[in-house]
Amino acid sequence: MDLSVVTTLYRTAPYLEEFCARTLAVAQSLTDDFEIILVNDGSPDDSLEIALSLYRKDRRITIIDLSRNFGHHRAIMTGLAQARGNLVFLIDSDLEEEPELLEKFYEALRARSVDVVFGVQNKRKGGFFERTSGALYFKVFNLLSTHPIPSNHITARLMTHEYVAALLQHQEREFVLSGLWVLTGYDQIPIMVTKHHQAGSSYNLIRKFSNLVNAITSFSSKPLILIFYLGLFILVISSVAACDLIIRKLFFGTLLAGWASVIVSIWLLGGTTIFCLGVIGIYLSKIFIEVKQRPYTIIRDIYEHEAVSDRSSEFSLTKRTTRAGVEQI
Numbered sequence: 001m002d003l004s005v006v007t008t009l010y011r012t013a014p015y016l017e018e019f020c021a022r023t024l025a026v027a028q029s030l031t032d033d034f035e036i037i038l039v040n041d042g043s044p045d046d047s048l049e050i051a052l053s054l055y056r057k058d059r060r061i062t063i064i065d066l067s068r069n070f071g072h073h074r075a076i077m078t079g080l081a082q083a084r085g086n087l088v089f090l091i092d093s094d095l096e097e098e099p100e101l102l103e104k105f106y107e108a109l110r111a112r113s114v115d116v117v118f119g120v121q122n123k124r125k126g127g128f129f130e131r132t133s134g135a136l137y138f139k140v141f142n143l144l145s146t147h148p149i150p151s152n153h154i155t156a157r158l159m160t161h162e163y164v165a166a167l168l169q170h171q172e173r174e175f176v177l178s179g180l181w182v183l184t185g186y187d188q189i190p191i192m193v194t195k196h197h198q199a200g201s202s203y204n205l206i207r208k209f210s211n212l213v214n215a216i217t218s219f220s221s222k223p224l225i226l227i228f229y230l231g232l233f234i235l236v237i238s239s240v241a242a243c244d245l246i247i248r249k250l251f252f253g254t255l256l257a258g259w260a261s262v263i264v265s266i267w268l269l270g271g272t273t274i275f276c277l278g279v280i281g282i283y284l285s286k287i288f289i290e291v292k293q294r295p296y297t298i299i300r301d302i303y304e305h306e307a308v309s310d311r312s313s314e315f316s317l318t319k320r321t322t323r324a325g326v327e328q329i
Contacts, residue, residue, distance in 0.1 A: 003027060003034035004085030005102070007093040008075040009047040015095045016050045023091075023099040024058065030106060037062045038093070039079040042069030055303055063303040070297045073177040076155075078297045080164050088159045096196045097156040105158035108191055115186035118157035119193040120150055145220045149178045154195055157181075173296050179220075224285055228278030234271030238264055 005023055009016065020036065027034045038055075040048045040063060048065060055061045064082060066075060080088060087109075089102050097119065105117040159167075167184045181188075241264045 001033050001035060001084045001086065002031040003087050003089065004083035005034065005036045005089045005091065006076065006079035006083055007036075007038060007091055008072060008079065009038055009040045009051060009093060010043045010069065010072070010075075011045050011047070012043065012093045013045040013047045013050055016047055016093060017054065019093045019095055019099060020054050020058075020061065023102075024060070026100050026102050027089075029103065034085065035060050035062055035083075037064060037079045037082055039064045039066065039075045041066055041072065041075035052303065055305075059305040062305075063301075064299055065301045065303070067298040067300045073175065074296045076177060077168070078299065081168055082302070083161075083164060086161050088161065088164050089157075090159065091156045092154075097154055097193075098196075101156050101193060102158065104193075105156075105191065108189065109158055109160075112189055113187075114189050115160045115163040116157055116181075116188035118150075118181070118188060118190055119154040119195075120190040121152040121154060121195045122192040123194075145179065146222065147179060147182045149182050150190055153178065153190070154193065156193070160186075162186075173292060173294055175296075221282060221285065224278060224281045227274060227281065231271050231274030231276070231278050234267060235275050236271075238268040238271050242268060 005027055007019070007023075012019070016038075020038075023036060027036070038051045038061065040051065048063070051061075051063050055063055062082070064078060066078065070078075076090065080090070087106070089105070091097050091099060091101070101119060105119075108114075108117045163184065163186045166186065167180060170180050170184070172180075245264060
């Protein structure tokens with residue numbers, strides 16, 4: 001298969017029909033051998049029903065129905081695990097990213113002979129708060145990450161099958177996809193694009209902060225290392241203060257009564273505790289993430305047309321064997 005288009009569904013019912021129509025048109029302009037994979041991430045609206053109606057009309061549409069909402073990044077990885085195309089185009093289905101970017105990305109990928117072409121916003125969408133919070137997100141993440149990510153990148157990207165296979169080798173259950181994109185390596189180039197703004201975004205302040213915390217703690221051990229050095233710093237300062245008190249007493253016969261020695265003792269013990277917890281936390285975090293081995297998504301059903309030569313339009317349901325990190329019920 002030449003091309004797979006992968007997208008996720010979550011509160012995207014108002015945009016889904018237009019998205020599929022535009023995606024089918026641009027994909028067909030490049031090749032006749034393609035598929036569109038729609039991953040229903042437990043959408044509470046009628047996205048699945050609309051997707052099924054489109055599936056009945058077009059044999060090139062496949063639907064992966066997850067058992068519940070697992071999150072955007074996990075749903076994406078599930079869709080990528082099912083993609084069979086030599087090229088894989090990943091995009092959100094809310095039309096903030098134009099499906100026509102596929103053609104632009106394809107031309108760039110062929111011209112530059114790279115493995116990934118991804119979009120970067122030439123100007124971040126939204127109002128002042130959204131632009132400021134977005135800029136802060138990337139600054140904080142890159143400050144605490146060993147592998148910085150491009151600022152203002154978007155979901156839309158065209159990838160080779162080899163790159164997607166390498167991406168799927170990551171076995172983390174708690175992960176941040178933007179970090180894995182960079183960590184996977186290969187030749188990647190950005191293209192400046194315009195991302196549109198849709199009203200009613202589900203990414204409010206609380207969710208953005210939650211995503212930032214999850215991204216940092218899932219991808220980087222730097223916070224634990226900083227805790228270690230914080231404890232070490234407090235321990236050193238407290239030790240110096242303790243030495244000062246001892247010298248005052250031994251050589252000058254003066255000692256600040258009561259509170260000074262108590263405060264120094266508290267800070268000394270507190271610094272030692274944080275220091276020890278930092279060391280333990282570095283090892284504990286590695287063990288905690290790896291030992292559970294839970295699937296990051298569970299697939300309820302896969303709706304796909306059987307590959308038959310007469311290309312009849314009958315409705316059929318088959319279940320395909322799933323791959324890394326995904327469990328099917």
